[in-house]
Amino acid sequence: MPVYRMMYAKEGPARYISHLDLLRTFERAARRAGLPIAFTSGFNPHPKIAFAAPLAVGTAGEAEYADLELVREVPVSSIQRDLSGTLPEGLRLVEVRRLGERAPALMSMVERATYRGEARLKSAVSQGALDRAIEAFLGRSEILVQRKNKAGENRVYDIRPGIFAMSGRLDNDIIIIETELKTGSRDNIRFEEVVEAFSTSSELPIEGKYVLYRTCLFSAVDKDNKTLW
Amino acid sequence: MDVLDQILPLVKKPARYAGGEWNAVHKEWSDVDLRVAFAFPDVYEVGMSYLGLQIFYEIVNRRVDTLMERVFAPWPDMEEKMREYNLPLFSLESRRPVGDFDVVAFTLQYEMSFTNVLNMLDLSGIPLKSTERDEKCPLVIAGGPCAFNPEPMAAFIDLFAIGEGEELISELLDSVRKGKQRALPRRDFLLEASRLPGVYAPGLYRVEYRTDGAVSKVKPVQEGVPARVTKRIVRDFDQAPFPRRPLVPSTEVVHDRIMLEVLRGCTRGCRFCQAGMLNRPVREKKPSTVLEQAAALVESTGYDEISLTSLSTSDYTPVSKVIKSLLDQHAQRGVGVSLPSLRVDNFSVELAKEVQRVRRSSLTFAPEAGTQRLRDVINKGVTEEDLLETTAAAFREGWRAIKLYFMIGLPTETDEDLDGIVRLAKEVLDLGRKARVPRNKLRVTVSVSSFVPKAHTPFQWEPQDTLAELKRKQDYLAVRLKERGLVFNYHDAGLSFMEAVFARGDRRLETVLIHALELGCKFDGWSEYFNLERWLEAFRLSGLEPAWYAGRRYDYEGPLPWDHINSGVSRRYLAEEHRRALSGVTTVDCRTGDCPGCGLCPDLEAKPSLAGGV
Ligand code: SF4
Numbered sequence: 001m002p003v004y005r006m007m008y009a010k011e012g013p014a015r016y017i018s019h020l021d022l023l024r025t026f027e028r029a030a031r032r033a034g035l036p037i038a039f040t041s042g043f044n045p046h047p048k049i050a051f052a053a054p055l056a057v058g059t060a061g062e063a064e065y066a067d068l069e070l071v072r073e074v075p076v077s078s079i080q081r082d083l084s085g086t087l088p089e090g091l092r093l094v095e096v097r098r099l100g101e102r103a104p105a106l107m108s109m110v111e112r113a114t115y116r117g118e119a120r121l122k123s124a125v126s127q128g129a130l131d132r133a134i135e136a137f138l139g140r141s142e143i144l145v146q147r148k149n150k151a152g153e154n155r156v157y158d159i160r161p162g163i164f165a166m167s168g169r170l171d172n173d174i175i176i177i178e179t180e181l182k183t184g185s186r187d188n189i190r191f192e193e194v195v196e197a198f199s200t201s202s203e204l205p206i207e208g209k210y211v212l213y214r215t216c217l218f219s220a221v222d223k224d225n226k227t228l229w
Numbered sequence: 230m231d232v233l234d235q236i237l238p239l240v241k242k243p244a245r246y247a248g249g250e251w252n253a254v255h256k257e258w259s260d261v262d263l264r265v266a267f268a269f270p271d272v273y274e275v276g277m278s279y280l281g282l283q284i285f286y287e288i289v290n291r292r293v294d295t296l297m298e299r300v301f302a303p304w305p306d307m308e309e310k311m312r313e314y315n316l317p318l319f320s321l322e323s324r325r326p327v328g329d330f331d332v333v334a335f336t337l338q339y340e341m342s343f344t345n346v347l348n349m350l351d352l353s354g355i356p357l358k359s360t361e362r363d364e365k366c367p368l369v370i371a372g373g374p375c376a377f378n379p380e381p382m383a384a385f386i387d388l389f390a391i392g393e394g395e396e397l398i399s400e401l402l403d404s405v406r407k408g409k410q411r412a413l414p415r416r417d418f419l420l421e422a423s424r425l426p427g428v429y430a431p432g433l434y435r436v437e438y439r440t441d442g443a444v445s446k447v448k449p450v451q452e453g454v455p456a457r458v459t460k461r462i463v464r465d466f467d468q469a470p471f472p473r474r475p476l477v478p479s480t481e482v483v484h485d486r487i488m489l490e491v492l493r494g495c496t497r498g499c500r501f502c503q504a505g506m507l508n509r510p511v512r513e514k515k516p517s518t519v520l521e522q523a524a525a526l527v528e529s530t531g532y533d534e535i536s537l538t539s540l541s542t543s544d545y546t547p548v549s550k551v552i553k554s555l556l557d558q559h560a561q562r563g564v565g566v567s568l569p570s571l572r573v574d575n576f577s578v579e580l581a582k583e584v585q586r587v588r589r590s591s592l593t594f595a596p597e598a599g600t601q602r603l604r605d606v607i608n609k610g611v612t613e614e615d616l617l618e619t620t621a622a623a624f625r626e627g628w629r630a631i632k633l634y635f636m637i638g639l640p641t642e643t644d645e646d647l648d649g650i651v652r653l654a655k656e657v658l659d660l661g662r663k664a665r666v667p668r669n670k671l672r673v674t675v676s677v678s679s680f681v682p683k684a685h686t687p688f689q690w691e692p693q694d695t696l697a698e699l700k701r702k703q704d705y706l707a708v709r710l711k712e713r714g715l716v717f718n719y720h721d722a723g724l725s726f727m728e729a730v731f732a733r734g735d736r737r738l739e740t741v742l743i744h745a746l747e748l749g750c751k752f753d754g755w756s757e758y759f760n761l762e763r764w765l766e767a768f769r770l771s772g773l774e775p776a777w778y779a780g781r782r783y784d785y786e787g788p789l790p791w792d793h794i795n796s797g798v799s800r801r802y803l804a805e806e807h808r809r810a811l812s813g814v815t816t817v818d819c820r821t822g823d824c825p826g827c828g829l830c831p832d833l834e835a836k837p838s839l840a841g842g843v
């Protein structure tokens with residue numbers, strides 16, 4: 001059955017839709033749009049919608065991906081048009097493509113992601129000071145964070161090897177951090193952890209919390225274009 | 230940078246506060262004359278499952294001159310953040326402070342949500358007491374079943390709406406709008422609004438007490454204020470306003486499906502049941518209306534399940550026909566039908582069989598009492614044969630789990646009746662074994678709640694068992710219901726005790742509620758938050774005795790704190806029903822055409838309306 005890959009943004013109120021709820025949200029939107037969704041067979045059928053990589057609740061996504069399987073061919077343009085009209089506020093369809101027969105599963109493609117964090121400064125910081133803070137952060141040989149394993153025990157984990165790049169800039173009283181991290185089913189680095197560790201070590205005068213965005217997801221093959229097409 | 234976007238990632242289930250759901254209505258604040266906040270005093274997932282919210286949302290937002298937005302009780306983790314960041318309670322649609330609205334409308338579905346109402350007012354910066362609110366404060370109104378004994382909340386609510394609100398809400402909003410245009414002082418407005426049928430303005434009534442503390446009289450303080458407020462009903466239920474584009478939450482809620490009300494009212498006349506008395510007369514929707522509305526809802530929501538809701542859906546006359554047509558029209562699109570409540574009879578098993586393609590979930594029946602004698606007392610028209618035949622049929626049809634609901638502490642109950650519960654449960658279990666349900670799959674759950682005497686029911690005069698007695702009965706059952714395949718559940722008796730206090734409470738309880746709020750009582754319907762000790766402390770601080778309220782037997786002649794609220798069912802009839810109960814005489818269902826004379830139809834100039842046809 002035909003599979004369609006969607007690139008979408010998850011912003012505004014939709015950033016708070018959890019990964020599990022997102023499946024239901026897409027399912028209902030697809031049904032409202034009159035799309036013939038394919039379901040798994042068996043005891044408890046669920047719609048064949050697969051996501052690239054879970055996004056932490058509260059983090060916005062600017063270029064997320066999901067594969068949608070239908071029971072029959074539907075022109076890409078009408079999926080784009082109809083589904084765009086039935087998604088709730090904050091979910092925005094950017095592009096839809098029909099996948100080829102042997103396309104690999106989305107989940108297995110993801111290797112890296114870029115992120116952006118924005119926060120308000122309590123007092124002014126110079127670009128030079130920001131650069132030095134990042135340099136010092138990246139210069140560390142290890143950056144240890146606490147994580148809970150499956151059994152619920154606290155484990156110490158070094159996230160430094162999964163941080164590939166990091167930069168910062170200033171826009172009036174807003175500080176903007178951008179970074180590229182290891183992502184995927186193995187060795188996933190969470191942006192919240194990085195931001196948390198950076199905030200603690202850099203001691204920049206931040207007011208409140210960083211607001212987080214995932215800007216793109218990409219595979220090792222498409223490092224330059226940074227897409228999952 | 231929005232402070233909310235900084236807080237929300239830190240709390241559990243932030244989608245509760247985010248808004249932006251499908252079919253949410255965003256109207257321009259300045260385009261309308263009146264802004265109403267619909268306030269549900271429990272968490273989002275519960276409030277969004279309340280059909281009344283969807284109905285009012287539709288009615289108020291359809292008007293050009295008014296808008297309605299929603300607000301729910303923030304879960305304690307969110308409340309903590311809001312207080313830390315000085316964030317007032319805000320609506321989901323425009324994220325405006327609740328204090329900016331013209332009207333805040335609460336629904337009182339449950340006595341134990343009263344402190345949540347107070348807490349929400351507090352989080353909104355609105356003075357708790359009606360008398361302390363000035364012209365700038367929103368008008369605070371409340372409706373729902375608990376408004377039928379509004380007295381415990383009388384100090385906090387400016388106006389109560391009694392009965393069905395579909396028509397009343399618009400009349401009330403018209404009145405508010407006119408009052409606002411004429412810059413009517415608050416008190417004058419309340420006086421004017423109190424003349425609308427179904428509106429109760431508690432501030433315009435004075436309560437007198439006897440020396441023993443009992444209410445002796447509730448009477449208007451002013452000319453023109455009605456001595457009794459009669460509930461409102463929608464006469465043409467078939468054509469009543471109906472939400473064709475209901476909100477579809479983006480996070481899972483309690484009833485996460487289409488809720489299509491097919492029938493209002495239940496006339497079986499269970500004597501403990503308040504909903505059955507308050508929602509008379511019985512009114513059914515035409516099958517054609519149901520089918521047309523269902524089609525619109527499937528289209529506008531994208532849900533995969535249509536739940537036919539009512540107090541007792543197997544009583545809906547054309548139910549089989551309607552289910553069949555719904556399945557014919559929607560099943561191939563993967564949309565199923567479900568029934569929330571089942572009667573104890575084979576017909577209901579047939580219905581369940583029809584709607585459930587895969588028989589995994591359990592079936593629930595409510596015999597309520599363990600012996601025929603006690604079932605006659607409560608007028609539950611279920612016989613032992615009914616129950617055994619029905620459950621046998623269910624096992625035959627492939628169900629493996631059966632849930633049985635019972636109530637303990639019912640008037641005249643003895644340990645023999647408890648033994649009856651045990652015996653029935655074991656017999657049902659036995660039927661499962663005989664039907665060769667695999668041992669490890671066979672499950673009979675016995676769920677036991679405690680009787681709470683409610684206003685406007687034939688048992689309104691009855692005392693509740695003492696807390697100690699209820700606990701003894703629970704233990705009595707627990708030791709006897711130990712057997713492989715039996716599961717025994719019971720509700721916290723302390724919670725039922727508090728419910729009983731407020732269900733028949735009076736105005737003096739206002740101090741208890743204020744103390745309880747200060748002591749941190751909230752979300753008491755949630756077992757993790759309910760704390761009896763804190764409530765008892767609130768009573769001590771107020772100098773009141775909870776057992777005096779819960780365990781009191783009222784006399785037929787004496788006044789009741791809710792006498793000035795007219796549910797339509799006459800007091801004479803309730804007393805008669807009570808007498809019949811005590812002598813074990815049952816009463817017929819008026820949907821059969823035999824009217825036992827509850828008084829509602831003549832009093833409210835209404836009549837039962839059935840859709841006809843099977
Ligand atoms: S007056 Fe008679 S017919 Fe009407 S609701 Fe009461 S019992 Fe039923």
